Amino acid sequence: MSEVILMEKVCNVSDLSQSPIKGFPVKDKYVIISKIKGKFYAVNAVCPHMSGFLPVGKLEEDHIISCPTHGAKFDLKTGKLLKDVDEEIKEATKSGANDLESYKVHIKDESIFIDI
Ligand code: FES
Numbered sequence: 001m002s003e004v005i006l007m008e009k010v011c012n013v014s015d016l017s018q019s020p021i022k023g024f025p026v027k028d029k030y031v032i033i034s035k036i037k038g039k040f041y042a043v044n045a046v047c048p049h050m051s052g053f054l055p056v057g058k059l060e061e062d063h064i065i066s067c068p069t070h071g072a073k074f075d076l077k078t079g080k081l082l083k084d085v086d087e088e089i090k091e092a093t094k095s096g097a098n099d100l101e102s103y104k105v106h107i108k109d110e111s112i113f114i115d116i
Helices: 087-093
Strands: 008-010 021-026 029-036 039-044 058-059 064-066 073-075 081-084 103-107 111-115
Touching: 008 021, 008 029, 039 103, 039 111
Parallel strands: none
Antiparallel strands: 008 111, 021 029, 029 039, 058 064, 064 073, 073 081, 103 111
């Protein structure tokens, strides 16, 4: 059986005019929409380590988000984990982070949609 992917509206292009990243609820998830060098990207906004809320994390080099809880770093263009949590934190929490889900972005009539 194949998985059904639906295109969902997330926000308007103008919602990203004041900030290059922003979190939005979409269906049962939270996603970050980022605008990097004029292009839009979407990844899950909840850290896979222990659910840190990434939209309030630190943005570095215009495409890297650092989790505000334990500092794992992710590429906002791809969702790839770039730096896992430190060993002491991994030991204490019995887990590390992994990649974020990423979503294909579509722009239509000044609205941002993602496949989710
Ligand atoms: S919750 Fe994000 S690194 Fe731990």
